[in-house]
Amino acid sequence: MSSRWNEAEATEIVRRHDVREGALLPILHDLQAAFGYVPEPAIPFLAHALNITRAEVHGVVSFYHDFRREPAGRHVLKLCRAEACQSMDGEALARRLLDRFVLDWGGTTPDGRVTIEATYCLGLCASAPSAMLDGEPMARLNDESIDEIAREVSR
């Protein structure tokens, strides 16, 4: 995963989806997988490639919480803030985690090690509180899990 915009790579991604109708979301997902975020030059590039306006592309990128405009940290920790996790003191645990890394929601540590984001439900609600670290599910979190997460992201 590089964070440098590469038009040839983007062209190849768009080509992979050209048989699909309404392919903007799958394309954006793939661009983000390739570059780590949706770089600014992607907006006019996609507008031209898909024959839609820049405003339409920008509108879609900014509407969905998943699409980043900046690169994330090397690790991404998503903490669930929805009701089931609230009922198990997830908010207090999240606060302790954020404090541990001196971050606010959505922030990345200065060394680029980890980004912590809020999410609203991971479907692990019977094993709350839950989180996802680099796409891997974690549940029944407690204070020991904070140390475990800290160890994971230090690698």
Next chain:
Amino acid sequence: MTTRFFVPRDAAARAVGADKVAIALREEAGRRGIEIEIVRTGSRGLFWLEPMVEVETPAGRIAFGPVAARDVPGLLAGGLPIGLRHPLCLGRPEDIPFLKRQTRITFARCGVVDPLSLADWRAQGGGRGLDRARSLGPAKTLAEVTRSGLRGRGGAGFPTGIKWQTVADASADRKYIVCNADEGDSGTFADRMLLEGDPFALIEGMAIAGFAVGAAKGFVYIRSEYPDAIRIFGRAVHLAEGDGLLGAGAGFDIEVRVGAGAYVCGEETALLESIEGRRGQVRAKPPLPAHRGLFGRPTIINNLVSLTTVPWILAEGAEAYASFGMGRSRGTMPIQLAGNIRQGGLFEAAFGVTLGELVDEIGGGTRSGRPVRAVQVGGPLGAYFPRALFDTPFDYEAFTARDGLIGHGGIVVFDDTVDMARQARFAMEFCAIESCGKCTPCRIGSTRGVETIDKIIRGERSAANLELVEDLCQTMKFGSLCALGGFTPYPVMSAIRHFPEDFLRSPVNVAAQ
């Protein structure tokens, strides 16, 4: 002789160490020279017992749980079969009361089979629904769904058969079947479990829908928060194509689309916009999606549980399904017990079981051991119910009559440490974060709601501000375009009505805290 072990690969089992248990089993068996085969299944949905490992014996499967990787050497220490006296032994899974009390129709195979084995799926009745549909023909297939009384399991409870009939009656060059797997409600995981535990059932259900209404293409819209489900379902589609269950020969194709973190895309018209590559903004109705849906064509858009229930209805007959339930709520509902609950998990039962039975008897009360104070039923747009309403039966109409909704069947339990004013505030805040912005009552109302509840929490003119919140809720309820703005008043107003003591704060009280 090789002994088969079953270890769930469901995300909620993996989240508590199921992968490590599988690895430990393989290693420990290797060390001891015991021949084993590890089958990764979905979850049975007894999440307080996960990772729950099952071992095949001549007397059927025996379950052990919750198993940690460090328990594995002890499990295999005495060789095979593992003694039934082992402290983690749960006996036959079917005899565990939580499972024994259920009526498993939609979830019959979930947690039992290898989700990516077509042979397993067929051996357990998979494909019989589609076969019967083909022998009946489209019209009779549709009639079967209608007679079963199946209603939309996403929350709205609209009769599935009527929706299908509308699409069948429409004439168009193309029609679509769209599965809504954008399961965003906190406290719900039924769609996720099926995608990870019995994906071929959804494929079969969609193929039946396509056959009944004359559609050749289906889309499954899965939320991005479910990476395991996306992976497993994608593999299942690929396998089904290779098998001929999908593809040109079958006359039906499925494409998976992944959401991007917008709750409102669970609203059917916003979901269609999203598949079309646009912002997930709600469409005004009419036209209904059944008339003009995806890409302007007649479209069935159904919840995943509804579609996955269809194969059973076709295989066993409409009457068999309709024989379960109460009133106009026929069949079974996968109820999801979540939050602060001792025995959380998936409980599929005929409609009619009461909220109290679910929370106290089946769920065993809170995990914290403190008294239950409130339960939120039906996700972030569902009402909070106090113990006084625990006699409410799980039934669409019974919940409506008490100003609630069953939604997608999630129940989130809170103990007596909950602050209901904070929960009401969160409902408004969530609506503000997730509003698509198209209509004013939802977009502006939710932000004003947060501000006003903040004043109440600070003890500023509580009575006057409560009146204001109530007025705002009326506007949102009747003026919003979809259920996000329209139903946010349910959690807010139910919290105020049933827990008024949490809202009448004097500035002195607040200072004292």
